Amino acid sequence: MPNPTAAMLVIGDEILSGRTRDANMHHLAQELVAVGIDLREVRIVKDVPQAIVQAVRDLSGTYDHVFTSGGIGPTHDDITSDCVAEAMGAGIDVRDDARALLEAHYERSGRELNEARLRMARVPEGATLIANPISAAPGFTIGNVHVMAGVPEIFRAMVASVLPTLTGGAPMLSQSLRVERGEGDVAKPLRELAQAFPDLSIGSYPFLRDGMQGTHLVVRGTDPARLDEAMNRLSAMVVDG
Amino acid sequence: MPNPTAAMLVIGDEILSGRTRDANMHHLAQELVAVGIDLREVRIVKDVPQAIVQAVRDLSGTYDHVFTSGGIGPTHDDITSDCVAEAMGAGIDVRDDARALLEAHYERSGRELNEARLRMARVPEGATLIANPISAAPGFTIGNVHVMAGVPEIFRAMVASVLPTLTGGAPMLSQSLRVERGEGDVAKPLRELAQAFPDLSIGSYPFLRDGMQGTHLVVRGTDPARLDEAMNRLSAMVVDG
Numbered sequence: 440m441p442n443p444t445a446a447m448l449v450i451g452d453e454i455l456s457g458r459t460r461d462a463n464m465h466h467l468a469q470e471l472v473a474v475g476i477d478l479r480e481v482r483i484v485k486d487v488p489q490a491i492v493q494a495v496r497d498l499s500g501t502y503d504h505v506f507t508s509g510g511i512g513p514t515h516d517d518i519t520s521d522c523v524a525e526a527m528g529a530g531i532d533v534r535d536d537a538r539a540l541l542e543a544h545y546e547r548s549g550r551e552l553n554e555a556r557l558r559m560a561r562v563p564e565g566a567t568l569i570a571n572p573i574s575a576a577p578g579f580t581i582g583n584v585h586v587m588a589g590v591p592e593i594f595r596a597m598v599a600s601v602l603p604t605l606t607g608g609a610p611m612l613s614q615s616l617r618v619e620r621g622e623g624d625v626a627k628p629l630r631e632l633a634q635a636f637p638d639l640s641i642g643s644y645p646f647l648r649d650g651m652q653g654t655h656l657v658v659r660g661t662d663p664a665r666l667d668e669a670m671n672r673l674s675a676m677v678v679d680g
Numbered sequence: 681m682p683n684p685t686a687a688m689l690v691i692g693d694e695i696l697s698g699r700t701r702d703a704n705m706h707h708l709a710q711e712l713v714a715v716g717i718d719l720r721e722v723r724i725v726k727d728v729p730q731a732i733v734q735a736v737r738d739l740s741g742t743y744d745h746v747f748t749s750g751g752i753g754p755t756h757d758d759i760t761s762d763c764v765a766e767a768m769g770a771g772i773d774v775r776d777d778a779r780a781l782l783e784a785h786y787e788r789s790g791r792e793l794n795e796a797r798l799r800m801a802r803v804p805e806g807a808t809l810i811a812n813p814i815s816a817a818p819g820f821t822i823g824n825v826h827v828m829a830g831v832p833e834i835f836r837a838m839v840a841s842v843l844p845t846l847t848g849g850a851p852m853l854s855q856s857l858r859v860e861r862g863e864g865d866v867a868k869p870l871r872e873l874a875q876a877f878p879d880l881s882i883g884s885y886p887f888l889r890d891g892m893q894g895t896h897l898v899v900r901g902t903d904p905a906r907l908d909e910a911m912n913r914l915s916a917m918v919v920d921g
Binding site for chain 2: 550
């Protein structure tokens with residue numbers, strides 16, 4: 440059975456404007472590889488309702504899972520929850536279970552659960568809450584869409600909460616070989632290897648270091664024996680070639 | 681006149697698999713802000729023909745410019761040029777102008793222009809070449825799609841080649857204020873500010889540092905006087921509030 444597929448949707452004005460670098464994408468990609476869920480696409484959109492709704496619809500219709508990051512805080516530009524509800528055809532309002540989590544958290548911390556913060560208890564009907572052990576305001580899963588916070592520490596905690604609830608596949612394994620040669624010198628053996636091992640994914644990632652060309656050759660697949668076989672063949676080809 | 685819009689398409693198996701962090705997106709976002717081109721969306725897809733063709737069609741039909749990164753090297757998985765040609769309805773083959781650039785480069789460096797490397801001279805009919813001062817193999821512009829390499833040093837050089845050929849808008853300026861308070865404490869003044877300055881974009885980006893909540897408040901716009909005015913108002917609100 441092929442591994443489940445996934446996409447990530449980043450609600451990311453701060454990334455599109457060049458203010459910050461994304462960190463959540465890299466974390467999620469690594470976590471999904473480990474549990475055998477195949478991350479096929481990432482989209483980053485602005486916090487504009489139409490853009491978010493459309494992206495959620497596209498991605499949730501195409502992949503087995505969609506993971507979103509960002510836009511579920513208390514401010515006027517936090518519109519992800521409402522947009523996901525609209526995209527999934529669900530109603531949304533402040534929910535008692537989410538409000539109870541916030542009340543307990545703010546009571547403990549002696550801060551006020553004001554009107555703005557109460558917006559973080561808006562959760563679509565029928566959604567399951569995703570635990571947020573750091574700042575209480577929950578994420579949620581509705582259908583195949585998992586809605587999580589953008590603050591990296593909280594995103595990670597939510598990913599840790601939600602992944603164990605999903606059925607993954609065979610973990611994707613990889614092996615790599617670093618060669619001090621340009622891609623053009625290894626293209627032919629790589630192509631032959633890809634033809635000989637159609638069950639594996641063979642990639643090459645060129646780099647420049649101090650003006651010298653080099654290439655990382657990466658073989659990916661789920662069967663460790665096949666990976667070993669391919670890497671042995673590749674080493675022999677590249678060393679002889 | 682509103683600023684031109686843009687999207688970026690990253691052909692990025694190595695990012696989706698968690699192997700590497702993207703660097704090109706952050707660079708392009710910063711460069712586009714400076715020239716007044718509004719980056720609205722980023723997509724990262726695998727090097728699968730259908731995914732690339734579909735994304736190029738979607739994005740080039742939606743935005744004024746599309747910038748792509750990756751997949752134009754000499755190996756079997758470098759399929760971006762052919763996919764862009766297909767998406768734009770153009771033929772593609774080895775082109776004499778691109779071949780001449782490669783011949784000169786490999787002759788100078790004493791390396792062989794083999795069959796694999798010659799693939800890097802495949803350029804769609806009607807496309808304009810984008811100079812690559814580092815390793816010669818050119819990028820190209822076809823219609824509103826600018827196709828560039830994925831190696832960060834080369835990507836940057838190509839961005840520097842292509843941006844001066846485009847008509848930008850008013851550079852987007854930003855000012856920010858760091859407050860040691862959670863988003864929930866500043867949500868109300870922020871909302872009021874957004875209503876009072878509909879011509880500006882007002883964002884808030886929460887962070888955790890040593891377990892303490894803080895927020896970066898960011899105001900963006902093209903008119904420096906309006907930015908100053910909004911920041912003064914914001915400071916007063918947040919300090920008083």
